[in-house]
Amino acid sequence: MTKMFFLKMVVFGLILGHFMCGELFAQNLSLEQCLQLGLSQNPEIRSYMLSHEEADIAIKEAWGEFLPTLSLEYRYNQLNNDSSNETDNDYLDQDSDSFSCRLTQPLFSGLSGVAGVKHARTFRDYRQQELNAILLQRTREIRTSFYEYLQASQRSEQWRASVNRLESQKEIATAWVEQELVPRLHLLETEVELSNARHELIRSEAEKAVAKARMRQWLAFSPKEDFELIGSFDRPDTFTCAPLAVCIEQALQKRPELAAAQLDVELSRLDRNRIMARNLPQAQLEASWTDYQRDYDTEQYNDDERDYYSISLNVTMRPFQGGKNYYAWRKQKVTIDRLTQRLAYQRHAIVNEVETRYQQLHEARARIDNGQDALSAARAAYEVASRSAELGVISLDDLLDSELRLTRAEISSSTLRRRGSWHGSSLTTLLPEGMAWMRRSE
Structure with a gap:
């Protein structure tokens, strides 16, 4: 017991001396x-x-x-029209979503x-x-x-x-x-x-x-x-x-x-x-791809599904x-x-x-x-x-x-x-x- 206590004290003294050496x-x-x-x-x-x-x-x-700059965009739109006399397909009850990918390259x-x-x-x-x-x-x-x-x-x-x-x-x-x-x-x-x-x-x-x-x-x-x-x-x-x-x-x-x-x-x-x-x-060249889908709530009209590309030159x-x-x-x-x-x-x-x-x-x-x-x-x-x-x-x-x-x-x-x-x-x-x-x- 005395030897173990003595060893612990020696170890403690060495550790303490290590930290106090700088002081x-x-x-x-x-x-x-x-x-x-x-x-x-x-x-x-x-x-x-x-x-x-x-x-x-x-x-x-x-x-x-x-x-170039790459941008991704997703849109979701839900349209509810209470009018019973609506004839324009764009304003009928519908759910639409689109996903577009656009790449823009500055030219000048x-x-x-x-x-x-x-x-x-x-x-x-x-x-x-x-x-x-x-x-x-x-x-x-x-x-x-x-x-x-x-x-x-x-x-x-x-x-x-x-x-x-x-x-x-x-x-x-x-x-x-x-x-x-x-x-x-x-x-x-x-x-x-x-x-x-x-x-x-x-x-x-x-x-x-x-x-x-x-x-x-x-x-x-x-x-x-x-x-x-x-x-x-x-x-x-x-x-x-x-x-x-x-x-x-x-x-x-x-x-x-x-x-x-x-x-x-x-x-x-x-x-x-x-x-x-x-x-x-300033001029920039832009190329984009769009995936568009539209679902009508009524079956009288066919759903739309479009997939198209576009290239445009913008000068401002x-x-x-x-x-x-x-x-x-x-x-x-x-x-x-x-x-x-x-x-x-x-x-x-x-x-x-x-x-x-x-x-x-x-x-x-x-x-x-x-x-x-x-x-x-x-x-x-x-x-x-x-x-x-x-x-x-x-x-x-x-x-x-x-x-x-x-x-x-x-x-x-x-x-x-x-x-x-x-x-x-x-x-x-x-x-x-x-x-x-x-x-x-x-």
């Missing part, structure tokens, strides 16, 4: 892994993929305008069918560019959240180190105050700076949690799935960049937002052509429809002009974005090395000040100032490296090389 152990994710997960399993991106599939099916639907639909197929194909391309645009946007957002998380993590470590340094200074200041070597004011100043450092530590931890929550949204993780982001900031030197004019030219050729705007204008032009096709004649034309087509054409023309202006605005926006990221990347390259030199000098100055304060060579004010300079230099260096990585990756995603990587990750 107990956090997976470490790099930037590349975050991009692959975020671009493959995010529900919003999947919805755009389904929209593209929906547009692809719509092309087959548009081709159906050229194919005023070019609306051709325009419909072109519209469906163009709309599929538009959906593809929409998908590319959302992939590009999600790539930027994942990169931004990743770098924000790294920066918040580094700030937490820097402020935690600052708190430790200030606590050490507080101990020195407390000892000096007890020995009446310095006034109590120096101790109070150190405590104020220590409190400020603790506040900044709390804020950086909150920023880290916010960045992690935002990344959870992009990765479509459940609240029970824990993860940690691992990586480092890339130096701006790792991002290769052509001259500005070449970058702008490449972006204007490959950006999905611009391609989507161009396709939007083309869709409006196709809609205008479909409106114009309403005034053109509506040259005037109350001005509806004319005003629809004018409205569509205004729509084309409006979308053309939006296209021009999109081009200017892309040029401005590429130029801005280009200049910011060059600024980051110039400032990072300077910030690193300042950080090295601040660390060396603090080490000298710390040893001098222990020996009583310098004042506590000088030690506190050196600590504050070191903290500012660390935070400034981390911020510059985060900006350099973000500007470099942003510029990379704006160019064909970055978008090609994005499509491979799709």
Whole structure:
């Protein structure tokens, strides 16, 4: 009995551990892994993929305008006439039924069918560019959240180190105050700076949690799935960049937002052509077979039974429809002009974005090395000040100032490296090389 109970407990523990494994152990994710997960399993991106599939099916639907239509029809009619003087056979008491089979083949639909197929194909391309645009946007957002998380993590470590340094200074200041070597004011100043450092530590931890929550949204993780982001900031030197004019030219050729705007204008032009096709004649060929039977209630008349075929050519034309087509054409023309202006605005926006990221990347390259030199000098100055304060060579004010300079230099260096990585990756995603990587990750 004891062995059986022990085996049951082991099995139960294994099953429970299997379900809780995802909660107990956090997976470490790099930037590349975050991009692959975020671009493959995010529900919003999947919805755009389904929209593209929906547009692809719509092309087959548009081709159906050229194919014949088969229709089947059955009718049953019961006629009761109370008049005793009726002489017309069609109005005597009777039961009739008919079954007809009709095949209709469009011959000419005023070019609306051709325009419909072109519209469906163009709309599929538009959906593809929409998908590319959302992939590009999600790539930027994942990169931004990743770098924000790294920066918040580094700030937490820097402020935690600052708190430790200030606590050490507080101990020195407390000892000096007890020995009446310095006034109590120096101790109070150190405590104020220590409190400020603790506040900044709390804020950086909150920023880290916010960045992690935002990344959870992009990765479509459940609240029970824990993860940690691992990586480092890339130096701006790792991002290769052509001259500005070449970058702008490449972006204007490959950006999905611009391609989507161009396709939007083309869709409006196709809609205008479909409106114009309403005034053109339409022709269709129709072949039908009918089986008709009629049974009279009285035996004075013979029942009818007919079986016949027919072929007909129908041509219709509506040259005037109350001005509806004319005003629809004018409205569509205004729509084309409006979308053309939006296209021009999109081009200017892309040029401005590429130029801005280009200049910011060059600024980051110039400032990072300077910030690193300042950080090295601040660390060396603090080490000298710390040893001098222990020996009583310098004042506590000088030690506190050196600590504050070191903290500012660390935070400034981390911020510059985060900006350099973000500007470099942003510029990379704006160019064909970055978008090609994005499509491979799709």
